Amino acid sequence: MYQRISNFLIEHAQTIFGEQISPSLIQLSPTKKEQTGDITLVVFPFVKILKTSPVDAGQKIGDALSNEFREIASFEVINGFLNLILSDDYWMNELNRISTAQHFGKAVSNSKPTVMVEYSSPNTNKPLHLGHLRNIFLGHSVSRILEFAGHEVIKTQVINDRGIHICKSMLAWEKFSPLNSSGERETPQNTGLKGDKLVGKYYVEFDKQLNAEVKNIIGNWENGQFEHDHQEIKLKFLELSNAKIDKDEKVLSAIDDKIKDLAKSQSTLMREAKEMLLRWEARDPQTYLLWTTMNGWVYEGFDRTYQRMGVEFDKLYYESDTFLLGKDQVLKGLNSGIFFKKDDGSVWIDLTDEGLDEKLVLRSDGTAVYMTQDIGTAIERFEDFSNLSGIVYTVGNEQDYHFKVLFLILEKLGFSWAQNCYHLSYGMVDLPSGKMKSREGTVVDADDLMQEVVEKATEMTKERGHLDGLDEEEKLNLYEQIGLGGLKYYLIKVDPKKRMLFNPEESIELNGNTGPFLQYTHARICSLLKKAEPNRQNVQFGEVNLLDEEKEVVKNLIQFPLMVQEAAASYSPALLANYTYELVKSFNHFYQAVKILSEENVKTKEMRLVLAETVGGVLKDALYLMGINAPTRM
RNA sequence: GGUCCCGUAGCUCAGCUGGAUAGAGCAACUGCCUUCUAAGCAGUAGGUCUUUGGUUCGAAUCCAAACGGGAUCACCA
Known part of the structure; x- marks a missing residue:
């Protein structure tokens, strides 16, 4: 109806207004509840053209419209607004039209371009948490909306299954897991722990042990004891310590952090973790076995979590497969002059013309960074799916800059689809107590939260007691639906780009x-x-x-x-x-x-x-x- | 410091491609279950839309600045 009125006004502008009008002048909206009427046209823009009062202008337009459309039963002009009142007939026809549609509002399947939606993309060293929940529910919902709107949608995630953080969990498990009576270290099978939880436990354990070692090291340093009489470290430490004199608290804690970093770099645990990463990259069989095993536990755990969430993926990407991708693209770009090489051999892109900085795309030792990998992965995806038109990345807003740069680079590399890539950026989830921090143990675990929410739903549903005749399985299913429905809606109803507060x-x-x-x-x-x-x-x-x-x-x-x-x-x-x-x-x-x-x-x-x-x-x-x-x- | 995001009722959020008296929910208070599921409905109260300028018939909405909060600016991912 809006469209028809708008079209009519444009087509008959000459007779009504005496001149052609721009479509932007036509502002049609549902009438405010306080007023009588169904559709409102703002008359102000036409007052000048008609050179009359708002009332006369509204009257004139109203007459023209009600003569043309039998659906318009009557109209009123108030305060420069033309309120059209539609006939019951019109509403009944609309109801009839909507009620007989199969899925009202659903576009023809695959009538729009294919898009890939990426969401979740967890690390395999710890369980999913509240932040992931927002990410996953958001991405999953967007997938369904796009599908309903006619797109073919490929749901995907990148699993960050390699890197130093994974090695930390692996190392801690090897070093600190107690042996049971059969001489086995802890496994999901012999502990009953969910796989991702078990691995996460050892990630935390690593951190704990590392901190203890770091404390020890700093203690020694303060007593003037330096391992192997390491002069360079000694000097750095003394320099930092001296910098602490006469500084306020904020600067002090920043310096303390630097000292900690220095100590970490000297710790046995960090060294061992790095060595493990090197062994992994060299495909050392034993390390690989450990890695496969522990990641396997995590996947099993994630699967259960995803299942309870009611989300699914069509295609998985693993970082261990993709982390080498992108180098060729960088070298190509280097040849064509999009990137440039610094004296130390590292490769960069200069984005200062775009108001951004220079950005590293390849390390001086020739290894890839995150950006390199993302360039490669994006290109690979378009090769994997020849009909793909764009990618939606559901990733937190702390990576706004990263994606801005990524899309720019892809565009400069000549991929026209780069403009169809979109960073679905969402805000952090805060707790009433402030930010979630894994170090302070304030992270809300996804499984725990889902469990809690379902328990609460169970309790309250039983209280209401509308469940006569349902069997036990149906009841459990219902509690699950209510609990998760509440949680999903809670996380989804807030504008994605806004930071939100999670109130349990x-x-x-x-x-x-x-x-x-x-x-x-x-x-x-x-x-x-x-x-x-x-x-x-x-x-x-x-x-x-x-x-x-x-x-x-x-x-x-x-x-x-x-x-x-x-x-x-x-x-x-x-x-x-x-x-x-x-x-x-x-x-x-x-x-x-x-x-x-x-x-x-x-x-x-x-x-x-x-x-x-x-x-x-x-x-x-x-x-x-x-x-x-x-x-x-x- | 550069760049980006945010600031609306006690709290959590809508409204932001400029339009009528700025809306919901929660919390508080009042009513409504012998009638279709009260997880509901109706109502009362609560606001210098952070501030100051500008643009114009008209600004919560657009522009600029200030203040406040956050993110980011790694040979981390």
Whole structure:
């Protein structure tokens, strides 16, 4: 309707306004709730053209529109706004159109370009945490939204399965794992621990042991004892220590950190970890076996976590396969003059013209850095999938700079698809106590959180007691859906790019703007429809008068396809979440205000049932797009 | 210091391609279950939209500066 009005005004501009008008002058929007009307046109832009008062201008446009469109029953001009009132007929036709659609708002599958969505991308040295949850739910939801909007979507993740951090866990396990009676070190099998948890435990253990050693080393240094009488280290230490004199706290702690780094570099543990990394890179069989084994434990653990989350991937990339990629590209770029070489042999790109800095793309020893790898991986992906048009990277905003540079480099290397690559950047998740810090043990574990949320859902659902006739398995399934639905919605409803606060109590709340509230409404509708299926034959769409409550719901329903498009275009499930909440609120308002089953007028009753059914369908799809299940009872 | 992001009710967030009296939820207070699931609905209260300038018919929204918070600027990933 908006489109039709807009088109009409443009096409007949000459007769209405006496001149051609720019489409940007036409501002159509839903009328504010406080005002009567359905569609509002802002009249101000036309006042100058028509050289009359806002009232006369509005009157003139209103006349023209209501003559043209029989759907416009009447109109009002108030304060420079033209409020169009649409006929019941129009709303009934819209309801009819929406209710008979298969998946209203869903574009034809694969009618839009293929995109790859990357999310999760964990390290294999520790379990997933709250930050990953935001990342994963966000990326997963965006995948579904893009798919619904017509794209073919390939869901992927890069698993950071190599590097010094992995070696730390491996080394700690080798050194510090106790032996059991059969002489075995700890494994998921003999401890019952989830694989990623076990490996994470040894990562923490490494840190603990390292800190102890570091403390020891610094103690020795302070007493003037330097291993092998190492002069260089001694000088550095003394220099740093002297720098501490007369400094304030902030500078002091920065210097202390530097001293710690110095001590770490001299520690046995760090040295051993680095040696292990070298052995790994040399493909030492024993190291490789250990690495494969421990990563295997982690994958098993991750699989269980992903499964509970209800997310999946189509294609996995492993850093151990890709970390050598990109070097050729850099050398090619070097030849074509995009990169340049410094005296020490390191390769850089100069981005100062773009307002950025110089950026390293290859170390002086010829080895790859993160950037090198990402260049290679991106190119490989486009080779793997010949119909790929772009990549969406779901990665935290601390890497904004990295991706800015990455996309620029890819563009300079001549890959036209670089402009279809998008960094879906999201803000950090803070706790009421402040930032999550692994060092301070304030990290919220993903499995623990999911468990907690499901337990809470269980407790509160039992309290409500609407579950007669469900068997035990169905009940457990339901608790799971409610708990996770709440958690997902909580993390998704906030604008992705904004930093957000995670309040544990609010995340398991069932009332208000929450996942369970949306699910509850769905369950309610299902329960209603179980008692009376709408019989479409009885609905004569021309003969029913609509109440405001009903019209409001239809208005919201109409918006759904538009919201999906917007959410897809801006990669923002939050838009969809807010929309869904509005839809559900208007439905509940309607549900509470009118009778349905006991309505005596058959036509009205059937219309209301159709309305409820339609909301149920759209709601189910909307929840699906957020990765949330829609229970039929709760 | 350079670059980028953010600042809206006590708290958590919408609104930001300029438009009517700035909205929700939570927390507080009042009502509504012999009637379709009260995980609901209706209502009361709560605001110098960080500040100051500018752009114009009109600014929470656009521009500039200041203040406050965060991120990033590694031969780390």
